[in-house]
Amino acid sequence: MSPVIYYFLSFTAINILMCWAFYLPYRVGQLHHLVVSCMMASAYFSGYAARQWSWPFALTLLVGTAIGMLICLLPSFAIGDAPCFTVVIVGLTVLFIMKTAIENTRALGGTLGFFGIPQVNNLLLLAYLCLAVAGLLIYRIDNSRLGRAASMVFVDRDAASALGVDVKRLGMLFQIIAGGLAGLAGSLYAFLIGSLFPEFFNLGVIGTLMCMLFAGGHSTMWGVVISVPVFEGLHLILPTAVASWLQVIYAVTLIVVILVLPGGLITKKMLVKVGERFRARPQTVSIKGGIKE
Amino acid sequence: MKKNVLRVEGISVSYGPIQALDDVSIEVDEGEIVSLVGANGAGKTSLLRAIMGLQKVHTGRIVFMGNDITNTSTDKVAGSGIGLIPEGHLVFSTMTVLENLQVGGYHYPQEVSSSLESVFESFPVLYKRRNQIAGTLSGGEQQMLSIGRTLMSKPKLLMADEPSLGLAPKVISEIFNILRDLNEKGYPILLAEQNAKKALEFGDHAYVMETGRVLFQGPAKELMGNPKVRHAYLGGNV
């Protein structure tokens, strides 16, 4: 496989996972930037464990996911139901603290980067398998009472809690699952790319992910499945001179999308319409004896 | 023949799919008190909001002092001389009484001090409390402040939206006396009021509204005698 296609497929898988990690907490109206820290921690842990301790791939992946969940678990006690802007700042500060810590740790390569992560056979296949499992999990959550409760919280937090939704526990749950997804993405990232640099995990990544999520549509999980490959493909097609301005392209796209297409490319309404077309007509329910007044 | 101040010609307003006003026409002449009577949701507030430019008008025209003000931005409508006393004695509750009044004179910065004098003259209680935070006033005082703040903008037409809402009966009659005095000083008044009896007693001319339409109109005294109006709004045997 040519390296170009390999990188395209790897980054697509990782970014879809990360976008889903953003998507879940946004269901309850939180921009959970902490997931990038989860990804970073898990990536560095996986890389270190695989290289120094020769841990097997599956174990590393599991522990990486657990680390992501753990990082989200601890703050979620405080910010499970916090307003959006507080969650954003918590996420950004943790990211910068973690970055400073890694840059100052010799064992993790410092600012020079961390190299030599062992290769795994059939990694892309395994990565897409993980993606499918994660997708199934999110689909199940979206179509359960949790998903419906989340939609209510997104529209009106107070009304939702008045109707008996435990906003904080819902937020915590979504944050932790998002952390797990990001941990998984980080672990896969370490193995797929093979080297890690602290500069990679910055505000730019957050901007990229937000752009992909909002352009694809933040009200369903399917939007990013389309938008991520498109943006990654764009990355490859564009000439280098233009591609170096990618951050600017992402930023402008994000602003334009929010102004012109507030719901993104794929919205919930659209999905409902498509669903109606494919679904069989609802059965008419007959009640014996008719309805009594 | 009295000069016409405000003329609303067949306006329609809707909030999404819900029709709030349907082909409503009213007129306010110089020196006149016009009452809008109707139950909650009849469209009185929607009409005032439409005149004020807070609600988009789909069809029809609103003419104020000979100028078409349909769908003009709210601040321009206010600047042209329509003073709305909003529902629920709204004041800027973190600012002082004096600041509330000063901010009311936005369009006449040179004449703020002279307007202040005349407002304090009509509302001595506001002068007494001028350095108090407006949020700490009583409901009646807030309503007086709301009226005073509107007067600061030198309106050519006063519109009052449910001025009696949430106030004690004694305070209500005080507020109505103030409005009566203002009318005698020459301000034409358009009053939206749920209390039909009060509104019909108070107004010279009245419009009875229901579900976004004008049902009856005419001199207030005549409407008081109209058996249908009496039955529907004045509780039958008043």
Added chain:
Amino acid sequence: MEIFVAQLLNGLSLGSIYVLLVLGFNLMLVVAKIIQFAYPHLVVLSMYVCWGMLKYTNNMFLVVLASIVSCVIVNVAIEPIFRALSKKHGLDINVSFVVSISIALLITDVMSHALNYGFPIAFPTDWVGKSVLNFGLITFSVGQAYALIGGIAAVALFFYLLYRTRQGRVFRALSENSVLASIIGIPVVKTRILSYAIAGLLGGVTAVLFARLLGSASPSLGDFVAMKVVAVSILAGLGNLKGGLVCGLLLGIAESLAMGYLPGSWSNAIAFMMILIIMLIKPEGLFGIQI
């Protein structure tokens, strides 16, 4: 003790920069109802403008003027984006946050690509100035004195404007209830644009003071400062101007004290650690949200 006093002075001058930034940020927050995350990035951009001007002229007045003009122009130029946003989404603060983060990314990327080849810029040494006070190893420079005095003057002017002038009353009225404000005849759009302009003016002044205090700037400076500014503003309670004053000074002092006693490469991390801890203890801020 000497170190403590010196770092306290350092902290006050750094804190007064934070206070200025938080004031501009909060003005746009309460009047226009947006979270302008990119505001500190604009200030850093104006520092670049100062730096560019200093290559051609040494005239202090011209440099300050250029800084102010550039900051006002860029800030006002951003306004239509947020106005279109509020037309589409209503006054949704979260969405304005997303948009302003992307504006911040845009500015950062432009700085790191197009200005000084992405390298950090250094202001001439006489710009920071000699030290006026010496405490053993630690000194209090002219730049710091400028930051402190200029900061106090700007804050005093700002509060005078807001609480003693006609325009300030209009801002406060609009921030409290924009519908009522329009009913009494306040032009909402014009007043909002004016708030961007005043925040820009404040930003231009801050840029000069910040440049004199730091003596350098880099594309990533905007991100660091923006996070601190937003954090201070949240801690103080979004839109709480006086709370922002207190919290901004406190952050500056705490950061300087930490820097005085702890190793250097961790200084930003320490500031963020403090922010993080307080944020986790008090997610809604210390003094209550006022928007």
